[in-house]
Amino acid sequence: MAFVERVFSGVQPTGNLHLGNYLGAIVNFVKMQETHNCIYCVVDLHALTQPVEVWGGPSELARNTREVTAAFIAAGIDPKKHIVFNQSQVSGHAELAWIFNCVARVGWLNRMTQFKEKAGKDRENASVGLYDYPVLMAADILLYRATHVPVGDDQKQHLELSRDIAQKFNNDFGDSIRGHGFNDGMYFPLPEPFITGPATRVMSLRDGTKKMSKSDASDYSRINLTDDADTIAQKIRKAKTDPEPLPSEEKGLEPRPEADNLVGIYAALSERPKAGVLREFGGGQFSSFKNALVELCVAKLSPIAAEMKRLVADPGHVDAILIEGADRARAIAAETMKATQDIVGFVRKR
Numbered sequence: 001m002a003f004v005e006r007v008f009s010g011v012q013p014t015g016n017l018h019l020g021n022y023l024g025a026i027v028n029f030v031k032m033q034e035t036h037n038c039i040y041c042v043v044d045l046h047a048l049t050q051p052v053e054v055w056g057g058p059s060e061l062a063r064n065t066r067e068v069t070a071a072f073i074a075a076g077i078d079p080k081k082h083i084v085f086n087q088s089q090v091s092g093h094a095e096l097a098w099i100f101n102c103v104a105r106v107g108w109l110n111r112m113t114q115f116k117e118k119a120g121k122d123r124e125n126a127s128v129g130l131y132d133y134p135v136l137m138a139a140d141i142l143l144y145r146a147t148h149v150p151v152g153d154d155q156k157q158h159l160e161l162s163r164d165i166a167q168k169f170n171n172d173f174g175d176s177i178r179g180h181g182f183n184d185g186m187y188f189p190l191p192e193p194f195i196t197g198p199a200t201r202v203m204s205l206r207d208g209t210k211k212m213s214k215s216d217a218s219d220y221s222r223i224n225l226t227d228d229a230d231t232i233a234q235k236i237r238k239a240k241t242d243p244e245p246l247p248s249e250e251k252g253l254e255p256r257p258e259a260d261n262l263v264g265i266y267a268a269l270s271e272r273p274k275a276g277v278l279r280e281f282g283g284g285q286f287s288s289f290k291n292a293l294v295e296l297c298v299a300k301l302s303p304i305a306a307e308m309k310r311l312v313a314d315p316g317h318v319d320a321i322l323i324e325g326a327d328r329a330r331a332i333a334a335e336t337m338k339a340t341q342d343i344v345g346f347v348r349k350r
């Protein structure tokens, strides 16, 4: 069966969104609206997998859920044409995750590098949810039988796991799937990651070898989506560089992670290739390039920050968007859950 192409992606409501989230994921969310039906989810169930001190407790969770929603809308996601909602409000995510828990193998999860990183040394003390996180992620995507998933490159391995789960489900239940009218035996599609753009990996402004991250102790390492123009200017002016002028060719960036990162950010925000940026700024001093970068960042990000501020000040409006989105998501999810229950052999009301 040819699957209808559908896009699904999620962002965790666990604290400040930054330029890395924006360029690595949200920009692609916005673009894919032109070509696909899209579902964008604030994954609040995933937020709970970390210790409560990390996600901040109930009022922080609610605040961050609204803030991520506001960022989606401010960046240009249209919640009328597409679907924006928070994960906990569609029970199918947790229900399908249980079935997938019984499809996924312990050996598969043991290979997940993000779990190893996040659990750290004290693995015994990590939540079971953190370990199971990628299975819930597979359920998120496959509950809508989504085919394309725009994500940052750190999520590639989790996407592969989603494909493995879809494939094993299709194999394990192949006869039943065919028996229920899916003649090629493929009930779930194998979702494809969609990772593009010159700055899918935005690095720290203090260390070009580390990813920009909300958990970095220094706020100077990142540009938050809610930073005002002065803050953005200060952070870029203080960003680490090296004493050499900018190269004129992309090759010259290779041994210079900080220069590469700043040129990548400029390229992504101006929607130009890095080579074109270097043609303009190559040979010049960092200080003048940084001035241009400040101008570009402020021009691109301050309208988003202003719109986010406006939206967050009206939580009733944001909540209404999420509620309406969840209603529409639930209707799609209900179809998948009914078919899945039939395929697995759960007796249900008709």
Ligand code: TRP
Residues within 6 Å of the ligand: 008, 009, 010, 011, 012, 043, 046, 136, 137, 140, 141, 149, 150, 151, 152, 155, 158
């Ligand atoms: N794990 C993703 C991240 O941290 C968030 C996420 C949860 C997600 N479920 C998803 C992304 C489903 C894409 C599809 O970035």
